[in-house]
Amino acid sequence: MGIKVINPGLATTIQDLGRPGYYHLGIPIGGAMDRFALHCANLLVGNDEGAACLECVFMGPELEFTQDATVAITGADLPPKIDGEPQATWTALKVKAGQVLSFDFLKAGARAYIAVSGGIDVPVQLGSRSTYVIGALGGIEGRPIAAGDDLPVGAGAGAPEGRSVPIDLRRMPAGPVELRMIPGLYWHRVTKEAGEGFFDDTWKVAPECDRMGYRFRGGRPLDFVPREQPFGAGSDPSNIVDACYPYGSIQVPGGTEPIVLHRDAVSGGGYFMLGTIISADMDLIGQMQPHTETKFVAVDMDEALKARQERHAALDAVRAALD
Amino acid sequence: MENRYSFGGDEHIFVEVNEEMSLEAFFKSLSMTNAVRDAGIAGVTEICPANASFQIKFDPDVIKPDDMLAELKKLEVAAENAESRIDTRIIEVPVFFQDPWTHETLMRFRERHQDPNGTDLEYAARINGYDSVDAFINAYAGAPWFVSMVGFVSGLPFLYQMVERERQIQVPKYLRPRTDTPKQTVGIGGCFGCIYSVRGAGGYQMFGITPMTIFDPKQETNYLRDFMVFFKPGDIVKWKSIDRAEYDATLADVEANKFTPRIHDVTFDLEEFEKDIDGYNAKLMEGLYGN
Numbered sequence: 001m002g003i004k005v006i007n008p009g010l011a012t013t014i015q016d017l018g019r020p021g022y023y024h025l026g027i028p029i030g031g032a033m034d035r036f037a038l039h040c041a042n043l044l045v046g047n048d049e050g051a052a053c054l055e056c057v058f059m060g061p062e063l064e065f066t067q068d069a070t071v072a073i074t075g076a077d078l079p080p081k082i083d084g085e086p087q088a089t090w091t092a093l094k095v096k097a098g099q100v101l102s103f104d105f106l107k108a109g110a111r112a113y114i115a116v117s118g119g120i121d122v123p124v125q126l127g128s129r130s131t132y133v134i135g136a137l138g139g140i141e142g143r144p145i146a147a148g149d150d151l152p153v154g155a156g157a158g159a160p161e162g163r164s165v166p167i168d169l170r171r172m173p174a175g176p177v178e179l180r181m182i183p184g185l186y187w188h189r190v191t192k193e194a195g196e197g198f199f200d201d202t203w204k205v206a207p208e209c210d211r212m213g214y215r216f217r218g219g220r221p222l223d224f225v226p227r228e229q230p231f232g233a234g235s236d237p238s239n240i241v242d243a244c245y246p247y248g249s250i251q252v253p254g255g256t257e258p259i260v261l262h263r264d265a266v267s268g269g270g271y272f273m274l275g276t277i278i279s280a281d282m283d284l285i286g287q288m289q290p291h292t293e294t295k296f297v298a299v300d301m302d303e304a305l306k307a308r309q310e311r312h313a314a315l316d317a318v319r320a321a322l323d
Numbered sequence: 324m325e326n327r328y329s330f331g332g333d334e335h336i337f338v339e340v341n342e343e344m345s346l347e348a349f350f351k352s353l354s355m356t357n358a359v360r361d362a363g364i365a366g367v368t369e370i371c372p373a374n375a376s377f378q379i380k381f382d383p384d385v386i387k388p389d390d391m392l393a394e395l396k397k398l399e400v401a402a403e404n405a406e407s408r409i410d411t412r413i414i415e416v417p418v419f420f421q422d423p424w425t426h427e428t429l430m431r432f433r434e435r436h437q438d439p440n441g442t443d444l445e446y447a448a449r450i451n452g453y454d455s456v457d458a459f460i461n462a463y464a465g466a467p468w469f470v471s472m473v474g475f476v477s478g479l480p481f482l483y484q485m486v487e488r489e490r491q492i493q494v495p496k497y498l499r500p501r502t503d504t505p506k507q508t509v510g511i512g513g514c515f516g517c518i519y520s521v522r523g524a525g526g527y528q529m530f531g532i533t534p535m536t537i538f539d540p541k542q543e544t545n546y547l548r549d550f551m552v553f554f555k556p557g558d559i560v561k562w563k564s565i566d567r568a569e570y571d572a573t574l575a576d577v578e579a580n581k582f583t584p585r586i587h588d589v590t591f592d593l594e595e596f597e598k599d600i601d602g603y604n605a606k607l608m609e610g611l612y613g614n
Contacts, residue, residue, distance in 0.1 A: 024369065024371040026473060026474040134523060184330055185331060230343040231514070234495055241343065242515060248331075248334075278332050301389075304332065305383060
């Protein structure tokens, strides 16, 4: 085997880069919420960049290794310990058979990624090992890991111990966050004043924030442009004829609390959307804690594509640094 | 009517065929998404048809967003002239209306409902002008339904009833969504029927429950061995109202993996359907029940 779970943490799941191609059936892409962190963790331990890792939210697990391995913890600042000895994050660490990996309290961010040389080797379902709890797919029987689980680990070449991602290449939210979005979709449903207010107001991440989506509170309710509701849409002014939801789309049921859909998004439904968070900022959402102050910022397509290239360049820089 | 195009961030194009629901809008959405699939455009990663709209997900590193948009607009002309005829199947889905499990759930969430003193069925019957719950169930289960979208979660079908607009049933969703819905609950929200494929949150009014498995990630169910999701857009569904005894017997068959749904292959022609809706539906039923 490879790893015995002593304590699973809060909602620790097995994630890779997800399963594209089934969204039209309501099966979302899933995979790591912070994809950059997953790439980095795998690079550090010498894995394929898309190998399956453990995604821990707010709290780390306690894991006993039954074989020697190289591990790396990236993403949230969740300080690791091996047999009680503090270790560095964003760094390749050696763990010997019989040793226990555990964690101190979270210092920053929300989700840490644990990569193990060889990757977590659970069966592939619909092209991915990612856990999708609602559909009972992937991972260990489609659920978060539990105490007593034996996590299989693949054969890995391993990587030299001590390599780390340079500090300036690590990405972590610090203080208030700006989320860039392209307005569109059903933006025309809200009044001009409501649209301006949405960008002016400071929002806060609500406690309801998970792999499906992040809810925000604290801004003013949105006023709608009056209309007779289209046939089939439902009577609330925030209703539309049920349609597809883009990943990162911002829906505002009842005009009150925006919800940004994330990797385990529901694929569609009957609420209007203001627009969509740009792909470059999706990872960042995965690192936001409840109560994080947030501003939404409108950008155009050129800015979105430029930001996307900057994220590609950041990952290339990590690859070069670890090569 | 021309499509409305909008970028969903830098990775999606959202296309609204019509603000209103209609079978015409659904057929245009379906023929557009079929055309996109057939065109094999490099960089397209997801093709998602919906009720009266659709969405394409693409990789902007492979195809520029503006180029993707231009490709879609080119396909719209061809889709306008596409035949509104599809080869599909009609499926009988047994439903135990007014079952104890959805009843327990709807009572538990009563404070989130428009009518805290009634049931979802009593409310839906009243606001749609039916004298009794039985008359309402007869209307709901009488004419067949078209699967116009699969999604939300795990293979959940949205269904649109195949009747004139005057006869369409419409009900609002719960005031605040429930945090629980039994697996395989049958219900309606707006004008759309649905079957909840898995247990979980939901806002649709709850009318009954089907013993038939429609999502099986383990793919052990005899009719889901090829794929874990049962429904696809374009399927036609006929509800069959069953009582507790038949529900229990069917569920026992499902659990023993001996149940297979009654299915009949048909060609559906929208123009022919609209000429004589009741007559066309009667013919579909003849095909399903073989008489």
